[in-house]
Amino acid sequence: MRRVSAATGAYPLVFVTLLVAAIGLILLATPARETAPWLVGAYALAIAGWEAVGMIRQLLKGHAGLDILAVTAIAAAVTVGEPWAALVVVLMLTGGAALEDYAANRSKRELTALLRKAPQQATRLLRGDAAPAGGPTAERVAEDVPVEAVKVGDLLLVRPGALVPVDAVLVSEHAVLDESSLTGESLPVERVAGERVSSGVVNGATAVTMRAVALASDSEYQQIVRLVEQAAGSKAKVVRLADRYAVPFTVLSLIIAGIAWGVSGEAVRFAEVLVVATPCPLLIAAPVAFLGGMSRAARFGLIVKGGGTLEQLSRVRSAAFDKTGTITTGRPALERILAEPGFDEMSVLQFAASAEVYSSHVLAESVVVAAKQHGYPLLDALGAEEIATNGVAAEFASDNAEDAATTVRVGKPSWLREFAPALALAPLEPGELAIYVALDDRFAGAIVMRDQTRDEAAQALGELQRLGAERTLMVTGDVAATAEPIAAGLGINEVHAECRPSDKVSIVSAVQPRPLIMVGDGLNDAPVLAAADIGFAMGARGATAASESADIVNRYDTLTSLPLAVRVGKDTVRIALQSIWLGIIISVGLMLVAAFGFLPALIGAWLQEVVDLVAILGALRAVGPRAERKLKASRANAGGAQRTPLTGRESQRTH
Numbered sequence: 001m002r003r004v005s006a007a008t009g010a011y012p013l014v015f016v017t018l019l020v021a022a023i024g025l026i027l028l029a030t031p032a033r034e035t036a037p038w039l040v041g042a043y044a045l046a047i048a049g050w051e052a053v054g055m056i057r058q059l060l061k062g063h064a065g066l067d068i069l070a071v072t073a074i075a076a077a078v079t080v081g082e083p084w085a086a087l088v089v090v091l092m093l094t095g096g097a098a099l100e101d102y103a104a105n106r107s108k109r110e111l112t113a114l115l116r117k118a119p120q121q122a123t124r125l126l127r128g129d130a131a132p133a134g135g136p137t138a139e140r141v142a143e144d145v146p147v148e149a150v151k152v153g154d155l156l157l158v159r160p161g162a163l164v165p166v167d168a169v170l171v172s173e174h175a176v177l178d179e180s181s182l183t184g185e186s187l188p189v190e191r192v193a194g195e196r197v198s199s200g201v202v203n204g205a206t207a208v209t210m211r212a213v214a215l216a217s218d219s220e221y222q223q224i225v226r227l228v229e230q231a232a233g234s235k236a237k238v239v240r241l242a243d244r245y246a247v248p249f250t251v252l253s254l255i256i257a258g259i260a261w262g263v264s265g266e267a268v269r270f271a272e273v274l275v276v277a278t279p280c281p282l283l284i285a286a287p288v289a290f291l292g293g294m295s296r297a298a299r300f301g302l303i304v305k306g307g308g309t310l311e312q313l314s315r316v317r318s319a320a321f322d323k324t325g326t327i328t329t330g331r332p333a334l335e336r337i338l339a340e341p342g343f344d345e346m347s348v349l350q351f352a353a354s355a356e357v358y359s360s361h362v363l364a365e366s367v368v369v370a371a372k373q374h375g376y377p378l379l380d381a382l383g384a385e386e387i388a389t390n391g392v393a394a395e396f397a398s399d400n401a402e403d404a405a406t407t408v409r410v411g412k413p414s415w416l417r418e419f420a421p422a423l424a425l426a427p428l429e430p431g432e433l434a435i436y437v438a439l440d441d442r443f444a445g446a447i448v449m450r451d452q453t454r455d456e457a458a459q460a461l462g463e464l465q466r467l468g469a470e471r472t473l474m475v476t477g478d479v480a481a482t483a484e485p486i487a488a489g490l491g492i493n494e495v496h497a498e499c500r501p502s503d504k505v506s507i508v509s510a511v512q513p514r515p516l517i518m519v520g521d522g523l524n525d526a527p528v529l530a531a532a533d534i535g536f537a538m539g540a541r542g543a544t545a546a547s548e549s550a551d552i553v554n555r556y557d558t559l560t561s562l563p564l565a566v567r568v569g570k571d572t573v574r575i576a577l578q579s580i581w582l583g584i585i586i587s588v589g590l591m592l593v594a595a596f597g598f599l600p601a602l603i604g605a606w607l608q609e610v611v612d613l614v615a616i617l618g619a620l621r622a623v624g625p626r627a628e629r630k631l632k633a634s635r636a637n638a639g640g641a642q643r644t645p646l647t648g649r650e651s652q653r654t655h
Contacts, residue, residue, distance in 0.1 A: 048071045079271070119164070162203050290311075329453075363435060364392070432448055
């Protein structure tokens, strides 16, 4: 039972129980054979007493569980002269907890595999005069430091085959990287100087240099690790799934045992019924099934933060979507640059891209890519800061050394207008969006881009509806002229445009039927993701607040993961319920056989061990079909996965 958990000594107790059994059997072969039942019975009662203390504590907290059956069965078996049957029940308790721990570790191995791969160290390059006393005097000195010691702006050396320790910008001209741990892409990915590289990526065969743009605590892989730790350590609400049956099953068991005793007039019948009524499957099968479901989801890049989320997923009836970076790719193409008098298109795009390097915004990468496509070199910033939901501000050295540094701000118009009052909104066509740029107190211009609907969006929404989603809606901060054509093309006939974060929360809170899943990726989506029955965050770049507040984090940038998550939820709940009912049916059947005196207590206790094993093996089916696991492995080995670059978050930078 849960009281005897692996954390509190299930494995040592299994050993002690087996040792007591061995000593008892040895005593049976000696003249002191009469002491064996006393030893076995005393040990069994001691364990029952320990369980009883825990049971009472839980009852005082208002939690009724199944521990009373185990305690009563042990006490009854010892009382009627069946100490060996009582010892088998003790073995079931201790061994069941150990089996649960083993099965749980197996079922969440995909989650723990992510934790083992977290970057731990970084190689920082120091200038010769900054090296430790007595160190080398070369222009650059390599120093191995804990990843937590890396600061923004540090120059890092990433050796062949090493992990990128923090989010960084590539300084070397070229790099070949393995991004499979973040995107699921098994083929090597080429990056060029100036491109942002996420932590957790594996370098290729050539050493490269990078410049850190985020602290370890703010970098992508470390934040994924934190989310995984939260998921792996979550106390799943699934416990309640089994506990729903606890009180009625306990009452039914005691009634059957009492009737058997009353009709036969033999107290031993009472014990014989209860030793097969100790339903560890009810306590073990459900948690193992839900951990298996979480592990199966992790195999496909989905971090599910608790078993209760899987239970909600199995009953989804409504789905709400953000637009940019969720329904659309979040990687728009450059349409045109609207430069203000005194600025040219090159300077507007160059300054914007040089600042956006330090942003985790969903649109930032597109601005950087556009600058590189036009051949504009990125400028080195003196410092940078991302202002949540608004944009990014970066300082650059002035051409005149005597002048103060220039502050470039890139982001939403309402924020930039606080510093550049002359800002004018760009004229936009349907489907276009604008990113605004200001230098100090001067409005420099706007970069107009066009986003594209995800190729898989229509199929994902269709599958979601087939899985039970009756109502779909788009809830976005973008203008209606941009949002409505996209929604119409996907069959979403309910659009709420120009929504602020508080508006999204109000809309989603009123949607019926429930449960509702909200899909978003932006920092401004964090409140609505937290308010929804199920928050589904697209991508985990920069450990956005969206990822922190969501119930599910999709590490791979594809909407196909959404119906997959719902399918995993449905499969997991189905398997958990099957395992629970299997345990109940078998236990009730054995109780009825024991009630008629056909099942001695010792044999019944051993049969209950078999029931435990069957229930656990059944629950492990939630880890996923074997063919599915083989297919995933073969794709990884063959390098046939489709590349799906990871995106970041939306900050409503458009008009």
